[in-house]
Amino acid sequence: MIKLQTKVKVLCFAGLGEAIGKCVEIPVDSEISVSELRERLISTYPEHERSIRSCMIAVNHEYVTQETAIKTGDQIALIPPVSGG
Amino acid sequence: MKHVAVTQEEIDVRHLIEWVQDRNCGAVCTFMGTVREFTHGKRTLYLEYEAYQEMAEKMMEKIGDEVLEKFQCTKIAAVHRVGRLDIGEVAVAIAVSAPHRKDAFQGCRYAIDRIKEFVPIWKKEYGEDGSYWVGCNC
Numbered sequence: 001m002i003k004l005q006t007k008v009k010v011l012c013f014a015g016l017g018e019a020i021g022k023c024v025e026i027p028v029d030s031e032i033s034v035s036e037l038r039e040r041l042i043s044t045y046p047e048h049e050r051s052i053r054s055c056m057i058a059v060n061h062e063y064v065t066q067e068t069a070i071k072t073g074d075q076i077a078l079i080p081p082v083s084g085g
Numbered sequence: 086m087k088h089v090a091v092t093q094e095e096i097d098v099r100h101l102i103e104w105v106q107d108r109n110c111g112a113v114c115t116f117m118g119t120v121r122e123f124t125h126g127k128r129t130l131y132l133e134y135e136a137y138q139e140m141a142e143k144m145m146e147k148i149g150d151e152v153l154e155k156f157q158c159t160k161i162a163a164v165h166r167v168g169r170l171d172i173g174e175v176a177v178a179i180a181v182s183a184p185h186r187k188d189a190f191q192g193c194r195y196a197i198d199r200i201k202e203f204v205p206i207w208k209k210e211y212g213e214d215g216s217y218w219v220g221c222n223c
Contacts, residue, residue, distance in 0.1 A: 014207035028109055042128055051221070058205070061140040062122040076204075083219040084134065084141075084165055084206030085118045085177050085197060 008037060008070060011077040014053050034059070035066035037076070055080050086113045087149030088162040091141045093205070096175045101162040105182040110159050114189035116197050118177040120170050130211045134167040134176060135206040141165065148196055158183045158192040165206055176208075 010044045017027065026040050035056050036041075042049045055078040056063050063079070070076065098117060105113055120132050136217055149161045163179045170176055176201045179196045183189040200206075 011137065013135060013205065014209070015221045017135075032183065054221075058137075058140055061143045064205070069097070071120050078222045079140075079205050080135070080207065082201070082203060082205055083208045083221065084136070085201040 006072070008032070008074075008076060010037070010041065011075070013078070014080045014083075016048065016078060017056065019025050020045050025072070032070050033066065034064055034068045034070065036069060038066075041044055041078070051080065052078065086160045087153065088160075088200065089142060089145035089149055090131065090164045091136045091138055092164060092166055092189070094143065094166070096164050096166055096178045098175060098178045098180070101178055101180040104162045105160040105180045107159050107182050110184055110187040110189075112160050112180040112184070112189035113180060113182045114186070114193040114195050116177075117175050118197070120172050120176060122172045124176045127166065128171065128213055130213065132176070132211065133209040134139045134209050135181075135209070136165065136167045138167075140205050142189045142221065145200065148199045149202070151199065151201075152181065152192040152196050156183065156192040157188040161196060162194065163196055163200065165200065165204070168205065181213065 007027050010024050020021050058077045058079050059074050122129055143159055145163055152158050152161050158181050160182045165177045179193055181189050181192040210219055
């Protein structure tokens, strides 16, 4: 779990990366789960709520569930619906 | 054995085929995903692919392992390209070898389906009316 008054860096890709930046910093003031981080992102970028909600979240290059706890130093990424191939 | 990569370079499909060939395999199956010009009557000029490189390679490694575990396949090589791709260029290529053709076909099909389902790579389509990220609500 992360400490008080810290910032979490979140990588963003595709249209979301173009809209809000490829790496955004979200201040958090307590221990935080993936679903809480998503809500913080939405309150920071309310105009992008729909696309943030459509994303999967990856922690340290793995898809994770909503309940996963974020730890200091984790690499967090918002993964919009993929379209490779 | 598996070989996966996400690269800016043009994909050398012949190299992938040679890499998977094996004296105990009687089948090599390949798949190439190429850039299509017309989709439902609309012209594409070119595509730009973006990847979350480290995660994409890790996911492709995982898919390679799944193919080797689930089917009687011997080797798999899978490469996805990123950056700008023009019409007809190869965006993704997969080669799978197996003792028998059924497994090679199944393994190859499974690999491309899984890549399209969850490897973090995105394409932006540039057409005559502008550009958009495919399949993305953003």
